[in-house]
Amino acid sequence: FLSYELEQLFAARLAPEEKTSFLRKLRLYVIVGSAHTAGRPVVSVAQEAIRGGAQIIQLREKELPAKAFFETARALREVTAKAGVPLIINDRADIAAAVGADGVHLGQEDLPIAAARRILGEQAIIGVSTHSVAEALRAEKEGADYIGFGPVFPTRTKPEYAAQGLEALQKVLSQVRLPVVAIGGITPANLPAVIKTGVKRIAVVSAVASAPDVAASAALLLKMLEGSY
Numbered sequence: 001f002l003s004y005e006l007e008q009l010f011a012a013r014l015a016p017e018e019k020t021s022f023l024r025k026l027r028l029y030v031i032v033g034s035a036h037t038a039g040r041p042v043v044s045v046a047q048e049a050i051r052g053g054a055q056i057i058q059l060r061e062k063e064l065p066a067k068a069f070f071e072t073a074r075a076l077r078e079v080t081a082k083a084g085v086p087l088i089i090n091d092r093a094d095i096a097a098a099v100g101a102d103g104v105h106l107g108q109e110d111l112p113i114a115a116a117r118r119i120l121g122e123q124a125i126i127g128v129s130t131h132s133v134a135e136a137l138r139a140e141k142e143g144a145d146y147i148g149f150g151p152v153f154p155t156r157t158k159p160e161y162a163a164q165g166l167e168a169l170q171k172v173l174s175q176v177r178l179p180v181v182a183i184g185g186i187t188p189a190n191l192p193a194v195i196k197t198g199v200k201r202i203a204v205v206s207a208v209a210s211a212p213d214v215a216a217s218a219a220l221l222l223k224m225l226e227g228s229y
């Protein structure tokens with residue numbers, strides 16, 4: 001089914017030489033998934049998030065069968081490519097490859113980084129979820145492009161994980177050279193305390209994807225991250 005159109009979308013991927021500078025400059029990472037959009041279509045929520053200022057979109061689907069996951073990913077690839085915003089697929093390097101996504105985000109129980117790279121290639125953005133300094137250092141050693149660290153605060157989006165807190169985040173920042181993305185329970189109310197740790201990037205699910213006004217919520221978080229609020 002690799003239509004001409006899809007081939008064009010592949011061409012929207014970040015060029016290899018753009019990857020590092022993109023990740024350094026990244027501030028607002030928005031994660032969407034059908035469980036977290038308050039019943040609204042994932043693609044339109046992602047579009048609104050981009051309109052508000054989301055600089056990268058991750059599709060996270062923990063329950064969907066591969067076919068439905070793929071179809072959403074493919075639709076999201078279309079809107080992100082048109083907007084010039086990188087697309088990351090959670091967990092599934094195969095789906096990331098199949099839709100020409102910019103990369104994959106791996107959990108501790110997913111494919112090893114090297115295996116995901118064999119599927120996606122050197123230019124792919126590979127991020128890893130980490131929940132301790134040791135996991136963060138391991139991900140760095142194994143060749144991740146960025147790490148997620150969290151949950152910083154307790155969150156209903158990932159309730160099975162204990163909150164790590166701001167001190168642990170600070171510790172990770174002091175030991176890891178890779179771009180660190182703080183995640184978990186971050187809202188406009190607690191973002192000032194998160195920023196005080198020195199972290200430059202946050203990832204959110206509910207604060208944007210579940211918000212009544214998706215674009216306005218993304219815009220507020222971005223403003224705060226850029227220090228202009």
Ligand code: 3NM
Binds near residue numbers: 152156157161184206
């Ligand atoms: N990963 P919200 S915390 C998807 O710590 C995810 O690795 C986490 O959702 C981690 O912004 C988390 O709604 C949930 O709290 C983030």
